[in-house]
Amino acid sequence: MSNLQSVRGTHDLMFDDVLRHRHVEERAFEVAKRYGFSEIATPVFEFTEVFTRTLGGTSDIVTKEMYTFETKGGERITLRPEGTAGVARAFIEGGLAQQTPLKFFYRGAMFRHERPQKGRQRQFHQIGIELLGVPGPQADVESIALGHHILTELGIAGTITLELNSLGDPESRAAYRDVLVNYLTARKDELSAESLERLERNPMRILDSKDPGDRAAVAEAPLLSEYLNETSRAFFEKVKTGLDALGIAYKINPALVRGLDYYCHTAFEFTTDALGAQGTVMGGGRYDGLIGQMGGPATPGVGWAAGIERLSMLLKETPTAPRPIAFIPVSEAEDAVVQSLAARLRKAGFIVDVGYSGNMKKRMNRADKIKAVAAVIIGGDEARDGNATVRNLTSGEQTTVSQNTLEAALAAFRQ
Ligand code: ATP
């Protein structure tokens, strides 16, 4: 196989795809700014440890999905599989603990070595937020509300369900963990090899296993919600009443666990059945233990990430690109005057596409193809008299104007 083709699981973005993609990204950031978020752009690669320390040794990402390589200098580097670890690293490194609360929005490419299929790529893109330094449930509510607001602005909230759960505080989780391990140990024979391994290190991950044997074994497992202590219950209640007050509907899903040790309290996902198996468009939760676990000052945090490709697929229509004005020299003799007029109009803010070659018909066809709103045609007569013919490509109406007043003549076609 030739190596001059794209790597499996990667995609080129152009035409409609790129319009949809950027629309998601830009609208999301616009909305995030209304909530007081500012952008953070961390590097696309980090030392491998940034991810192994934060994501833990048993997560799918760390065990199977990371693109890791050794540099010529012998450093172990990983292409970022997700955004939170890099933001946490930047927070610690920048000594930002005194500046909390901090609200960060990010967007960019992520890399995971998984089996490519619809809505699942090896290089994909996320938008995401991290809200750092707020211990109370209002931060959870606001993060979810922002996610919901973005989906609404994109016109896709109607096809999406918010699933919600509480993972409790560390004390509740420790109590539940013991109960769960006991329960699953008694049903060890039914568990997959992978789950057997997790039984010791991260038993809660078994709850969201897709293996049929595991699913049967956990079907009647005790629920974490029954082991939440008073603090955890009160916290969860406040998140729910906060969402109720904002009119954001949710479905409690007791099986929704985000299996990393540092997650606590709120866990949520926005899901859809419009995308087949890849139904989760946005996922997040509270991660109060993360920054401490990375060696930083204990700092609570909550955030989410969403896949731009999956959101793009849900958009009902492709946003329209601004339409250019086609500048058309009739023959080579008019090239120079057209180029200088084009330069003048571009400086004034117009979108101008100059037809390079071919006969008049070819150039007009190109104007059609690029969806030009108008054509500015300059032939020998116009050039001699200092004029230009302006054709409205929607109505076909045509007028001759002085080149000196072209800005005014084209004002209606400005995009
Ligand atoms: P999944 O269960 O689909 O593998 P995940 O739990 O691994 O998702 P997160 O790590 O929470 O996903 O990432 C947040 C979002 O990023 C997902 O909800 C999804 O929209 C998107 N995403 C994750 N992995 C991919 C991928 N390989 N290709 C495209 N989008 C992805």
Ligand code: MG
């Ligand atoms: Mg995954």
